[in-house]
Amino acid sequence: MLAGKHILLIIGGGIAAYKSLELIRRLQDVGARVTPVLTKAGEEFVTPLSVSALAGTAVHRDLFDLTAEAEMGHIQLSRSADLIVVAPATADLMAKMAQGVANDLASTLLLATDTPVLVAPAMNVRMWEHPATQRNVAQLQADGVDFVGPTDGGMACGEFGPGRLAEPEDIRAAIEVFFKAGPLQGKRIIVTSGPTHEPIDPVRYIANRSSGAQGTALARALSALGAEIVFITGPARVAPPAGVAVVAVESAREMAAAVEAALPADAAVFAAAVADWHVTTASDRKLKKSKDGLPHLQFGENPDILRTVAQRTVERPKLVVGFAAETNDVLENATAKRVRKGCDWIVANDVSPETGIMGGAENAIVLIGEEGAENWPRMSKEAVAEQLAERIAAALTYIS
Known part of the structure; x- marks a missing residue:
């Protein structure tokens, strides 16, 4: 089902970023091609080298890469994929998406695309439950963005509740659902x-x-x-x-x-x-x-x-x-x-x-x-x- 599909994976910051490495592997196991984009905050938790080694391709990190931008690289990146997946999606990144802010490569890609977007949020439970975050989620859903998670559970900060990144297998399952065209399509x-x-x-x-x-x-x-x-x-x-x-x-x-x-x-x-x-x-x-x-x-x-x-x-x-x-x-x-x-x-x-x-x-x-x-x-x-x-x-x- 995912064989030959091109997934643009935007990796946000947060301790859950390590799960993005497992997600890359699971997507490749079923034949998908993954192009990774790593935010500055994401680099604090996973290295460009580890992401690149798993994806088998260069990691995109800088909006102002002169070589790429000579060919309007961010526009091409944003529109060449079959699906854009943001995992983990931080509260900050979702706020940028909801408000149309474009001040780095990830947010610019998300604003410059008409490709479908799937978001997997990950953050502290209080951040997830904050009215500002919930307003942003509602706005993104109204804009046609799909969500997978977050799930309930213990967090690195010691709190418990909704805010955990969905497991890589569940994210892959959500991606598969997006591409399915079975007998119940449209029902x-x-x-x-x-x-x-x-x-x-x-x-x-x-x-x-x-x-x-x-x-x-x-x-x-x-x-x-x-x-x-x-x-x-x-x-x-x-x-x-x-x-x-x-x-x-x-x-x-x-x-x-x-x-x-x-x-x-x-x-x-x-x-x-x-x-x-x-x-x-x-x-x-x-x-x-x-x-x-x-x-x-x-x-x-x-x-x-x-x-x-x-x-x-x-x-x-x-x-x-x-x-x-x-x-x-x-x-x-x-x-x-x-x-x-x-x-x-x-x-x-x-x-x-x-x-x-x-x-x-x-x-x-x-x-x-x-x-x-x-x-x-x-x-x-x-x-x-x-x-x-x-x-x-x-x-x-x-x-x-």
């Missing part, structure tokens, strides 16, 4: 994933054991077939897939609102394990033990996201897929659920504790549609996702 698909957390008080909540692994794998597989994915996820235990639009939510009501905002779509796949109820008497303070006995919790029903979307008369996706996690009478319960909800397919599985499926690495599903039920053998969740993505692609092609 927009909503995928929900993970559990929801329904608060009892500020420190306690009601949830389930869903890891989000199956929904994440499915979003990745659909993206690999060329779909534009809106990935709406509760607090999952697995990282979201690279190269997709991620909407993070906590509660079922937040997820329902996010799904509504993501419509219209060609298909919607509801893999999330959404809580049926929420606590209507949730406290804004931590509940304490009391001699008066146990606290009294009152429950209200959460919005039925699957049924609401499946029974829409306006902007209903062409294909609506639900999931049914059952502990008994799997086929009977899931078949009834499909009819009750009004969705096109139900993906049913047995999540009894002895199966190890809930939160595990494997799945065994029954795909239920209007024409009947189809039992699939137990396999990895990635394999389930790939096969289901192919079925979705075939169905949308037929419906279209």
